[in-house]
Amino acid sequence: MVKTAKKAASFRQTVLLDNSAIAELLAGEAEQANGQLRQALRRAARTAFLWEDEAYDLAAAGKSLTELEGIGPFLERRIQQWLEKTPPLVSPPEIRDDFLTLARARRILLNHPNFAEALQGDLHTHTCWSDGTGTVGEMAIAAKSRSYHYLAITDHTKALKIAHGLSEERLLDQGKEVASVNAVLAEKDVDLVILRSAEVNLTPLGEADLEPSALCGLDLVIGSFHSALRRTEDQTTRYLAALRNPAIHILGHPQGRIFNYREGLRADWARVFAEAARLDKAVEIDAYPDRQDLKLGLLRLALKEGTRISLGTDAHHTWQLAFMDFALAAALLAGFQKDRIVNFMSLQDLRSWSSKRRECFSGGRYHR
Ligand SMILES: [Zn+2]
Ligand SMILES: [Zn+2]
Numbered sequence: 001m002v003k004t005a006k007k008a009a010s011f012r013q014t015v016l017l018d019n020s021a022i023a024e025l026l027a028g029e030a031e032q033a034n035g036q037l038r039q040a041l042r043r044a045a046r047t048a049f050l051w052e053d054e055a056y057d058l059a060a061a062g063k064s065l066t067e068l069e070g071i072g073p074f075l076e077r078r079i080q081q082w083l084e085k086t087p088p089l090v091s092p093p094e095i096r097d098d099f100l101t102l103a104r105a106r107r108i109l110l111n112h113p114n115f116a117e118a119l120q121g122d123l124h125t126h127t128c129w130s131d132g133t134g135t136v137g138e139m140a141i142a143a144k145s146r147s148y149h150y151l152a153i154t155d156h157t158k159a160l161k162i163a164h165g166l167s168e169e170r171l172l173d174q175g176k177e178v179a180s181v182n183a184v185l186a187e188k189d190v191d192l193v194i195l196r197s198a199e200v201n202l203t204p205l206g207e208a209d210l211e212p213s214a215l216c217g218l219d220l221v222i223g224s225f226h227s228a229l230r231r232t233e234d235q236t237t238r239y240l241a242a243l244r245n246p247a248i249h250i251l252g253h254p255q256g257r258i259f260n261y262r263e264g265l266r267a268d269w270a271r272v273f274a275e276a277a278r279l280d281k282a283v284e285i286d287a288y289p290d291r292q293d294l295k296l297g298l299l300r301l302a303l304k305e306g307t308r309i310s311l312g313t314d315a316h317h318t319w320q321l322a323f324m325d326f327a328l329a330a331a332l333l334a335g336f337q338k339d340r341i342v343n344f345m346s347l348q349d350l351r352s353w354s355s356k357r358r359e360c361f362s363g364g365r366y367h368r
Contacts, residue, residue, distance in 0.1 A: 017086050019101040022055055023048035024092045025082055026075070027260055044070040046259060049101045049289050059083050095263050098295040105329035116328050119343055120350075121150035122321055124199065124222060124252065124286065124312020129174050130155035131163035132316040136174070136181050136194060142318035144185075144192050150347050152197040153178060154222050154252075154312070159201040159209035168214040171198060175217065193347055195219040199252055204228045206241025208248070215247040220354050222284070222312070224252030225265075235265040239272040243281055249357050250310045250342070251276065253286035253293040261290075269298050273305035281357060282310040282342050287327035288320075299334035310342040 023045045030041035047070035048055075055065055065076040091097070109116050126132030127139055134142070136153055143151035155174065156165040166174060178194050185192050197220040200208045208215065208223060215221050223242050242251055254272075257264030276283050283302055286293045291314065294302065302309060311327040313320055331341060338344040345353065 017056060017083055017089075018054055019048045019051050019103050020099070021089055022079055022082065023101070024089070024096065025087065027092075027096055028090075029078075040070075040072075040075065042260065044075055045096075046070075046290065049099060049259070052102055052106070054103045055079055056083055095257075096260050098297055099259055099289075099292050100296075100326055100329055100333075102289070102325065105325045108329040108332055109325055112332055115332060115338070116325070118338060119148070119311075119324070119328065120345065120347070121148040121152070121195075121343055122146075122313050122315070122324060123152040123195075123197070123220065123250065123310050123343055124154050124284065125151060125315045125321070126155050126199075127153055127174075129153075129170065129177075130160075130165055134318045136177050137184075138318050139315075139321075140181050140185065140192065140194055142321050143194075144190055146321055146324075149191055150193045150195055150350065152195040152220050152222075152312075154197045154199040154220075157198050157200045157208075157210050159203075160226055165201060165209070166198065168211055171210065171214055172217075197221060199224050200247070201226055202238075202242050202245070202248075204235075204238050206238055206243075206245050208245060212247060216358075219351065220249050221247050222250045222252040222310075223248035225256055229256040229262060229265060231265060234267060236267040236271055239267050240275055243272070243275050243279055246358065248281065249354055250282045250284055250312075252284050252312070253288075253291050253314070254283050255293045255295065255298070257291065257293050257295070259290040259292075264293065269301055270305060273302045273307040276302075276308070277306040279357075280308065280353075282308040284310045284312055285327040285330050286312055286314050287323040287325075287330075288314040289323060289326060292326055292330065296330055296333055299330060299336070303335055303340070306340075308340050308342055309336060 026041050027045035030038050033041055051068050058065055058067060065071050065079055125139055127134055127136055156163040158165045158167045175196050178196050181194050196218045198218055199222045200210060202208060202223045202225050223245060242248060255264030283294060313323040315321050
């Protein structure tokens with residue numbers, strides 16, 4: 001009891017009522033509410049992470065908080081009350097802990113202007129070939145407008161039926177479209193290359209759902225778990241198996257957490273990161289705002305173990321390439337230098353890293 005009170009008190013002293021604190025208050029109120037109000041509070045809590053401005057800045061400028069997405073007159077009054085008289089704050093439970101708001105991420109990046117500028121590309125994006133909405137060409141235009149030099153198209157693969165995952169045949173067809181987009185980019189002298197890639201669905205045993213021969217032809221492969229994500233027992237074995245799968249370069253959204261929905265898997269993370277470092281494979285910061293996976297606490301551990309990281313927005317629409325700010329800010333906060341982040345490699349170095357990871361994986365067969 002005393003310990004909890006102390007924790008709350010120190011939290012109150014160190015945390016301003018920023019969007020993150022407001023999100024937690026909204027989520028906390030949702031837990032006491034029912035029906036539509038509960039839904040509205042939960043939705044607003046989630047949306048607060050995407051507000052570009054701090055609510056306190058809007059209020060100080062005399063602007064209406066209804067300018068913020070998800071906030072109507074009722075919630076505006078509630079937030080204004082909190083801003084005028086700070087209510088008791090508690091640190092968020094695990095299921096909502098360690099998420100950055102966009103407003104905070106942008107402040108962090110403003111203090112490190114050279115960091116984002118040096119970014120070469122996004123390594124986790126979806127198109128209408130699986131469950132995204134943009135075509136390969138539209139994603140290329142969006143990547144060009146962000147001055148990227150490469151963009152990995154990482155659509156889902158066949159076991160993820162709900163996301164229209166690609167079979168070996170459709171992945172080949174997509175490759176032809178990627179090649180034709182690359183030909184247009186080269187013809188127009190645009191310094192951007194679309195990488196053929198995939199977000200391969202991994203079984204809990206770390207096995208991929210596509211034939212090795214199909215994965216051999218790709219520039220880069222992300223392996224992600226999309227099932228059995230609510231297991232509470234230690235999952236170290238499945239992570240080690242995934243990393244040791246010769247087809248995989250990057251472990252996608254490793255924890256499998258979702259804001260206010262799922263905590264993600266447990267593992268001996270130091271051991272997982274050490275194995276990734278030994279194999280020189282990367283673990284991801286999935287920048288999708290609800291995911292932000294790996295979380296900051298684990299990123300610091302990955303840094304200590306010497307593990308490479310890869311940044312990906314997991315964009316399902318062209319505009320979502322902007323989510324990259326969450327990953328960049330998290331990498332900065334965790335203390336990563338550019339040389340440990342795959343996305344700061346030149347295209348040539350990226351290809352060389354990728355092909356070296358495949359020395360044991362040639363001719364469409366696995367060699368151990
Ligand atoms: Zn995924
Ligand atoms: Zn994805």
